[in-house]
Amino acid sequence: MMLKNDLILRAARGEQTERTPVWLMRQAGRILPEYRALRAKLSGFKELVETPDLAAEVTIQPIDALDVDAAIIFSDILVVPEAMGLTYEMVEARGPLFPETVKSAADVARLRVADPEEHLGYVLEALRVTKKALNGRVPLIGFAGAPWTILAYMVEGHGSKTFSKARRMLFQEPELAHALLRKITDTTIAYLRAQVEAGASMLQIFDSWAGILNPQHYHTFSASYIGEICAAMPADIPVTVFAKGAYFAHEDFAQLPCRTIGLDWSEDPRKVRPLVGDKTLQGNLDPCALYGSPEQVRAATIEMLERFGPQRHIANLGHGVYPDTDPDRVRVFIDTVKEHSLRMRQDVG
Numbered sequence: 001m002m003l004k005n006d007l008i009l010r011a012a013r014g015e016q017t018e019r020t021p022v023w024l025m026r027q028a029g030r031i032l033p034e035y036r037a038l039r040a041k042l043s044g045f046k047e048l049v050e051t052p053d054l055a056a057e058v059t060i061q062p063i064d065a066l067d068v069d070a071a072i073i074f075s076d077i078l079v080v081p082e083a084m085g086l087t088y089e090m091v092e093a094r095g096p097l098f099p100e101t102v103k104s105a106a107d108v109a110r111l112r113v114a115d116p117e118e119h120l121g122y123v124l125e126a127l128r129v130t131k132k133a134l135n136g137r138v139p140l141i142g143f144a145g146a147p148w149t150i151l152a153y154m155v156e157g158h159g160s161k162t163f164s165k166a167r168r169m170l171f172q173e174p175e176l177a178h179a180l181l182r183k184i185t186d187t188t189i190a191y192l193r194a195q196v197e198a199g200a201s202m203l204q205i206f207d208s209w210a211g212i213l214n215p216q217h218y219h220t221f222s223a224s225y226i227g228e229i230c231a232a233m234p235a236d237i238p239v240t241v242f243a244k245g246a247y248f249a250h251e252d253f254a255q256l257p258c259r260t261i262g263l264d265w266s267e268d269p270r271k272v273r274p275l276v277g278d279k280t281l282q283g284n285l286d287p288c289a290l291y292g293s294p295e296q297v298r299a300a301t302i303e304m305l306e307r308f309g310p311q312r313h314i315a316n317l318g319h320g321v322y323p324d325t326d327p328d329r330v331r332v333f334i335d336t337v338k339e340h341s342l343r344m345r346q347d348v349g
Contacts, residue, residue, distance in 0.1 A: 001136045008070045009139055009201060011314050012238035012259045012280050020305065020313050020341035021069040022334050023141075025242070026320030027062040028074040031327050034061050045090040049075055055126035059140075060133055065327065066334055070139050070202070073130060073195075075123050077145030077206055081154050083114035084187055088153075101157040101165075108180050114187045116194035123191075124198040131199030142200030144192055146207035146243070147184040147229075148222035151177065154184075163212055170217050177221060185225045189232045196237050203233060204240040204262070211245015223252035230257045240282055244319060250275040265318025269308045281308060284318035290329045297329050301336040310344040 003009070007021035029035040035058055039048060048054050058074040078088045078096050089097045102108060116124060131140055153159075155166040169177045192203055205226055210218060222243075230239050242262030243249060253261050254276045261276055263269060263283035272281060289300040305315065315337040321330065 001131075003136050003139060003201075005069055005138045008314055009238060011312065012202065012240070014259070014278055014280055014312055016311060018342065018345065020308075020310070020315050020337055022315040022337040023068040023070040023072065024062070024066075024317055024321045024330065025072075027066065027068060028059050028072055029061075030323040031321055031325050031330060032061050032065055033327075034065070044092070045076075049079065050122045052122055052125035052129050055122075056129040056133055059126070059130045063134070063138060066330060068138070068334060070141050071130065071134060072141040072143065072204070073123065073127055073200070075126070075143070077143070077150065077208070078153060079120060079123060080114070080144060080150055080184065080187055080191060083119035083191075084111045084183065086111065086154055095159045096153060098153065098157045102151075102154045102180060105176055105179065108176065108183065111180075111183055113183055114191065116191045120191055120194070124194055127195055127198035127200060139201035140199055141202045141204055142192060142195030142198075143204040143206060144188045144195075144229075146205050146210070146222060146241075147181045147188060147225040148210065148213070148218075149206065149208045150184045150188075151180055151221075152209045152212075154180065163209055167212065167217075170213075170221055174221075181221065181225050185228055189229055192229065192233060196234055200237070202238050202240070204242060205229060205258075207241065207243035207246065210243035210249070211247075215248045218246060218249050219252055223249060223256070226258075227256050240314075242282070254279070260314060262316070263318065267318075269313075278312070280312040280314060282314040282316050284316065285333065287317045287319055287322050287325070290317075290321070290325045290333060292329070294329065294332045297332045298336045301333050302340050305337065305340050305344065310341065310348055313341075315341070 007017050011017050011021050042048055055074040059071050063071050091097050152163045152166040156163050233239055238259040240260035240262055241258045244264045260280040260282050265284050265286035269281050285304050
């Protein structure tokens with residue numbers, strides 16, 4: 001299917017673009033009233049994720065409401081551990097909870113390497129439905145969590161400021177950690193390849209808890225597995241790695257076979273570019289900047305664009321959009337990216 005708007009794919013490949021493409025992490029849902037209206041009719045988050053037609057509807061909502069340059073499938077990184085045999089619950093106002101956690105080699109042995117169609121078929125069907133409904137308007141992004149981040153939840157059992165149980169495993173039982181990471185990685189490779197077959201034109205790997213590891217552990221227990229995943233993807237599918245807080249890992253990222261590196265809001269792209277070669281950068285407006293006035297949002301967005309420069313940039317936030325953000329401020333961000341990045345190219349040309 002020919003895409004009417006392929007800006008983000010061209011930017012990811014490092015090609016010249018007439019303006020900077022823009023989308024938002026967590027754009028599918030959260031801030032939009034149409035999402036909240038749909039969610040209020042359901043039993044909870046998991047019903048929405050596991051119902052392909054509804055997940056597709058929510059995925060497309062920001063394309064209609066915000067006019068972003070890509071759709072990202074509505075799902076969750078924790079569908080992977082559930083597919084492996086470790087069920088999670090999504091507790092309102094608290095976040096994910098695993099009633100059982102991984103504590104031993106026997107626990108790891110009980111986990112399966114998931115079959116994408118058998119255990120994650122609802123996500124793949126949501127991708128297929130979305131792809132058809134988009135009808136080439138914009139590319140569709142698939143995603144998964146990085147193996148370290150998935151391990152952190154499977155061992156800890158819930159969100160944490162320190163993930164001390166998961167990090168303790170890396171120090172006390174590194175072989176056990178590697179055994180678990182191996183199964184997560186094998187599952188993730190199969191899952192992401194299946195997402196491509198189902199319609200994803202681009203992939204993103206979220207390493208949400210990268211920043212709590214020391215540099216040596218990050219290299220050993222995270223970056224190496226992310227590299228395996230990137231290398232296993234089809235050559236024509238751009239892969240983005242977003243590792244929040246991993247400011248120390250740019251040398252690792254330079255060696256990854258991915259096209260795009262996502263930056264959180266604490267990072268300066270002018271310092272990162274020399275470290276990662278010709279890779280495209282994604283990001284990185286502070287989500288809290290969207291709480292400002294329209295003038296403040298516009299000014300902050302222009303400042304961000306000037307730091308990245310006119311090419312090899314995909315505009316985004318430095319983390320997911322916060323649920324109490326005014327959609328009108330998001331529109332100011334998106335419109336400013338489009339208008340100012342076009343002007344930047346005209347000035348250069």
